[in-house]
Amino acid sequence: MSRGQTARTGGDLVVESLAALGATTVFGEPGQHALGLFDALRRSDLRYVGCRTELSVAFAADGHARATGSVTPFIVSTGPGALGTLPALMESRAAAVPVLAVSSQIPADGLGGRRRGYLHELPDQAASFRDVVKSVHVVRTAGQIAPALAEAWELALTAPAGPVLVEIPQDVLLAETGIPAVRELRVAPRPLAPRAELVAAAADLLVRAGNPVILAGGGVVRAGAQAALLELAQELDAPVATTFGAKGAFPWEHPLSLQSWLEDRHLTAFLEEADVLLVVGSGLGELSSNYHTMRPRGRVVQIEAELGKLESNHPGLAVHADARLALEELARAVKGARTGRDMASGRPGAQPAARSAVRDVLTRVAARLDAQDLALERSLLAAVDRALPERAPSFWDMTILAYWAWSAWPRPMESAQGAGGLGYALPAALGAAAATGGPVLAVSGDGGAMYGLAELATLHQHRLDVTWLIVDDGGYGILREYMTDAFGTATGTELARPDFAALAAAFGVPAWRTTPEDLESDLARALRTPGPSVVVLPATLRMFAPTHLAG
Incomplete structure (x- = not known):
């Protein structure tokens, strides 16, 4: 369709619906079957940020969604393009x-089991996504586009x-349509509220407990439940530990913070x-249970x-609910129960020993670290923390410095520890920068950095305010440590790499x-300077001892 034509297409229905x-922003990578979408973008007010690989497209959308707290769309083409997003969607x-x-999808006449030999043709593209994404929505007519996207x-x-995932055939995207322009689509996410009897039972257990403890997971952050968690912890005087995915769920220096x-x-x-033990927003998986030893x-x-x-x-008392709704109701129930109980007994309700116990645990942790030769690692993480502006987001790859940050970083952070794939930090950071304007920090090792080098072009083209810290130790550092510990030597971990600077x-x-x-000074200067920048730190880091094996 030429610029002068006024006829609208299925592609227009997509961008109008979004x-x-x-x-406000769409990430993407063009491809043959998706060209109807991209042509429609130029007739819309949506901001388009094009990445250089489909993996980065989906990681960038993830970073943007984490920064905004709302849905972020991306558009890709059929077959290899779509499949290239799967590792990132697994993380999301x-x-x-x-x-x-x-x-996009091949033309509709090639679907339904007919193998017509279209480029990028798959017998069932949607099937590749069903075990990865939350839901798959298959569109076959223009009239289905807006309802499918809203659902x-x-x-x-x-x-x-x-x-x-929403999948739309090429011919549906390109065909002219007489459907009126999409002006309004209403959505109403269903609240997942806790059952009242479960809240009452949980409150009773917590009020009667002699030493209740809370483990807060990433669900607390995603639900925006930080205030409710703080209120409940203070009402119970209960110590709070946060999982690696829950940084920012609870104030790091609070007297109850583990x-x-x-x-x-x-x-x-x-x-x-x-x-x-109150576990909120966590499945107590491998990384949240000290490798299933807890x-x-x-x-x-x-x-x-x-x-x-x-x-x-x-096993335990299972409360199927959104973390914020459940914590708010639980805090109210605990407060009411404690007030009544304390008035009846004439005794205060706080745990006088809780804060002392927290200090004791953290002192023991610090002593264990002090007994190891880890001054370099601890000083580097502290330097990054001091250099990063107070409210600036940070995105971390699966690298040794990030593994340190999981335990020791004192403020919110985002990493790929949900699925554990490499190449997350830079594209996710550029997605966040497109949302916030920056500055945003990305942290990678040299192995993970090789996944995202092409996105330096995206940073430059869109002038995104991302500073990329690359810790260059000559290979896959964490895997080198794992293999050396397990087998005495490492194989396949040493890498030739470019001069990143x-x-x-x-x-x-x-x-x-x-x-x-x-x-610290170099990173702070880069973060203060608008636009993209790269800081390369040649350094070989070590992890602290695997204390989950200790008695």
């Missing part, structure tokens, strides 16, 4: 991030949030000894929005090498 649903699903994938958007936001040292046996033991000896109360995670690792400069992105001593 705008009506509240989208694991982390409950609302991403809307819009994929997908609503499901993406409904607790537990997650990614969804922080996030989940791989340390001292914290594991403390959680095990609680007579009531064995709670008291009662477990688990609040979780994803049904399949309830009691999946430990010179390569960034070739993309028009300012870059420089730094040292451990200069990291």
Whole structure:
């Protein structure tokens, strides 16, 4: 369709629907069957950010959705293009991030089992997504486009949030349509409220407990339940530990904060000894249970929005609910129950020993770290923390410095630990920068950085305010450690890599090498300078000892 034509197409219905649903930015990568979508974009007010690979497109949408707290759409083409997003959608699903994938499909006359030999043809493209995304919506006519997108958007936001896929054939996207322009689409995500009798039972257990403890998971952050968690913890005077995916769920320096040292046996033991352990927004998976070594000896109360995670690792009182709604009701119930009980007994309701116990656990953790030669690692993480502006978001790849950050980073952070794939940090950070304007920090190792080098062009083209810190240790550092510990030597972990600073400069992105001593000042300067930048730190880091194996 030429610029002068006025006829509208199925592609227009898509972009009109996205705008009506509240989208402002769309990420994407063009492809043959999706050209009707991209042509329609130029007739819309949606901002388009084009990445260089489909994997980065989906990671960027994930980062944008985490930054905005709402649905972010992306558009890709059929077959290889669509399938290239699967690792990123797996991360979004694991982390409950609302991403809307819009994929083209071959023309409708090649569907339904007919193999006509179209380019990118798959027998059942949607089947590849059904075990990865939250829901799949297959469109076959123009009239189905707006309803399908609205239904997908609503499901993406409904607790537990997650990614969804809408698939539309090429001919439907290109065909002219007489359907009126989409002006308004209303969605109403269903609230997942807790059952009253379960709230009452949980409140009774917590009020009667001698040493209740709370483990807050990523669901607290995604649900915006931080205030309710703080209120409940203070009402109970209950210590709070946060999982690696729940940074920012609870104030790091609060007297009740156990922080996030989940791989340390001292914290594991403390959680095990609680007579009531309240787990909120976590399935108590591998990374949240010290590699499944934690064995709670008291009662477990688990609040979780994803049904399949309830009691999946430990039996207990299961509360299927959104974390914010459940914590708000539980805080009210506990406050009422404690007031009545304390008035009847004439005794105060606080645990006088709770805060002392928290200090004792953190002192033991610090002593264990002090006994290891880890000054470099601890100083580097502290330098990054000091250099990063207070409210600036950060996105971390699966690299040793990120593994340190999971335990020791004192503020909100986003990482790929939901699914554990490489290449997350830079595209997710550029997605967040498109939402916030920046500055945004991305942290990668040299192995993970190789996944995202092409997105230096995206940073430059869109002038996105992202600073990319690359810790260059010559290979897959964490895998090197794992293999050396397990087998005595590492295989396949050493990597040839480019001069990252010179390569960034070739993309028009300012870059420089730094040292451990200069990291803070160099990183702070890069973050203060508008636009993209790269800071390369040659350093070989070590992890702290695997204390989950200790007694």
